[in-house]
Amino acid sequence: MIIGVPKEIKNNENRVGITPAGVTAFRKSGHEVWIETQAGLGSGYTDQDYIEAGANIASSAKEAWAADMVIKVKEPLPGEYGFFREELILYTYLHLAPEPELTKALVDNKVVAIAYETIQLDNGALPLLTPMSEVAGRMSVQIGAQFLENSKGGKGILLGGVPGVAPGNVVIIGGGIVGTNAAKMAIGLGANVTILDVNIDRLRQLEDLFQGRVKTIASNSYNIAEAVKEADLLIGAVLIPGARAPQLVTEEMIKTMQPGSVVVDVAIDQGGSIETVDHITTHKDPTYEKHGVVHYAVANMPGAVARTSTLALTNVTIPYGVQIANKGYRQAALENKALSKGINVVNGAVTYKAVAEAHGYPYTKINDMLGIK
Numbered sequence: 357m358i359i360g361v362p363k364e365i366k367n368n369e370n371r372v373g374i375t376p377a378g379v380t381a382f383r384k385s386g387h388e389v390w391i392e393t394q395a396g397l398g399s400g401y402t403d404q405d406y407i408e409a410g411a412n413i414a415s416s417a418k419e420a421w422a423a424d425m426v427i428k429v430k431e432p433l434p435g436e437y438g439f440f441r442e443e444l445i446l447y448t449y450l451h452l453a454p455e456p457e458l459t460k461a462l463v464d465n466k467v468v469a470i471a472y473e474t475i476q477l478d479n480g481a482l483p484l485l486t487p488m489s490e491v492a493g494r495m496s497v498q499i500g501a502q503f504l505e506n507s508k509g510g511k512g513i514l515l516g517g518v519p520g521v522a523p524g525n526v527v528i529i530g531g532g533i534v535g536t537n538a539a540k541m542a543i544g545l546g547a548n549v550t551i552l553d554v555n556i557d558r559l560r561q562l563e564d565l566f567q568g569r570v571k572t573i574a575s576n577s578y579n580i581a582e583a584v585k586e587a588d589l590l591i592g593a594v595l596i597p598g599a600r601a602p603q604l605v606t607e608e609m610i611k612t613m614q615p616g617s618v619v620v621d622v623a624i625d626q627g628g629s630i631e632t633v634d635h636i637t638t639h640k641d642p643t644y645e646k647h648g649v650v651h652y653a654v655a656n657m658p659g660a661v662a663r664t665s666t667l668a669l670t671n672v673t674i675p676y677g678v679q680i681a682n683k684g685y686r687q688a689a690l691e692n693k694a695l696s697k698g699i700n701v702v703n704g705a706v707t708y709k710a711v712a713e714a715h716g717y718p719y720t721k722i723n724d725m726l727g728i729k
């Protein structure tokens with residue numbers, strides 16, 4: 357199979373879909389890899405590094421997109437929709453629930469769209485989302501701490517406090533991978549940490565994990581309102597796999613926060629969980645202010661620490677990618693149930709229920725498309 361890897365074009369997206377080690381893995385199985393020139397530079401890989409691993413350098417995006425399977429990091433932007441065509445395998449983050457136009461372009465062009473974020477193991481884990489959630493969770497506190505500084509529009513709070521001065525309050529809604537990693541960082545800084553989740557078993561695990569260093573609260577609108585009022589840094593970290601994020605924090609709740617407090621809505625890639633987060637921000641222009649509160653809503657946070665993120669991401673994406681290349685997507689999905697859950701669109705049908713529901717498409721079971729009874 358011919359594998360194509362275009363350069364990412366989202367604002368300050370420095371990650372790349374393959375490393376030289378990934379090229380070696382595909383080459384060992386007899387596949388050809390074409391990577392767009394300079395695609396790896398933001399992650400510290402030169403064209404020469406890829407050539408030495410056995411890749412060919414594509415001189416344009418068009419050349420990279422001409423492959424049988426395109427491996428990317430972020431969802432395609434409108435400028436890339438023109439490369440879609442029937443039977444093209446697109447293997448990347450897609451986040452289709454909040455993206456009606458991208459969904460339509462994939463359906464209309466009969467692309468085989470495999471989303472990293474919905475590949476799911478039987479135990480519910482999302483192995484291709486986890487490493488980026490680890491990165492974004494850790495970053496959310498680092499970023500929040502920075503925007504709490506006066507010069508960045510914040511209220512001038514040091515999250516850890518100092519002897520004689522109380523620490524700041526970090527409130528995290530969603531105690532999954534992002535939430536847990538945010539809590540680790542916030543605890544490390546010495547902040548007061550509160551985590552809310554609807555899954556009480558998860559809260560039990562967190563209480564054990566953090567040995568009393570976090571306050572765990574059941575997530576409901578009353579408890580969220582009470583916690584938000586006290587938050588210096590509020591982190592949105594909820595997920596219902598594949599679906600648009602539930603909006604849990606209302607504008608009225610945000611109005612109760614003190615001026616100069618900070619909101620980091622990590623769940624923005626699934627549409628956001630906070631009512632006042634009404635648009636996606638970029639690494640170039642990451643925040644805006646509403647009701648005196650600093651809002652940060654960058655949908656590709658790990659792109660700012662691209663070396664770490666590219667390595668962490670490709671560690672998990674390449675093994676599935678090699679299965680797809682070796683067997684073809686149908687056979688690979690037949691043999692690997694987790695992978696079959698990643699197929700969101702195939703042959704003009706929407707095969708992920710939450711995406712079909714989000715945009716009013718009929719839902720076709722992936723098993724029907726694969727011919728499994």
Ligand SMILES: NC(=O)C1=CN([C@@H]2O[C@H](COP(=O)(O)OP(=O)(O)OC[C@H]3O[C@@H](n4cnc5c(N)ncnc54)[C@H](O)[C@@H]3O)[C@@H](O)[C@H]2O)C=CC1
Pocket residue numbers: 473485486488489490492529530531532533534535552553554555558575593594595596601602604621622623624625626654655656657658
């Ligand atoms: N902005 C960015 O650059 C990035 C964003 N993300 C996003 O962060 C979000 C969280 O991802 P993960 O932590 O990996 O998901 P996860 O599935 O590990 O955790 C989500 C948690 O939300 C909880 N939850 C669901 N409904 C809730 C509610 N009503 N109230 C409170 N908690 C609720 C679940 O029980 C679960 O514990 C996802 O949207 C993911 O795509 C991940 C990486 C980068």
Ligand SMILES: CC(=O)C(=O)O
Pocket residue numbers: 430449473485488489625655656657658659
């Ligand atoms: C999860 C995701 O969309 C990202 O890492 O950018």
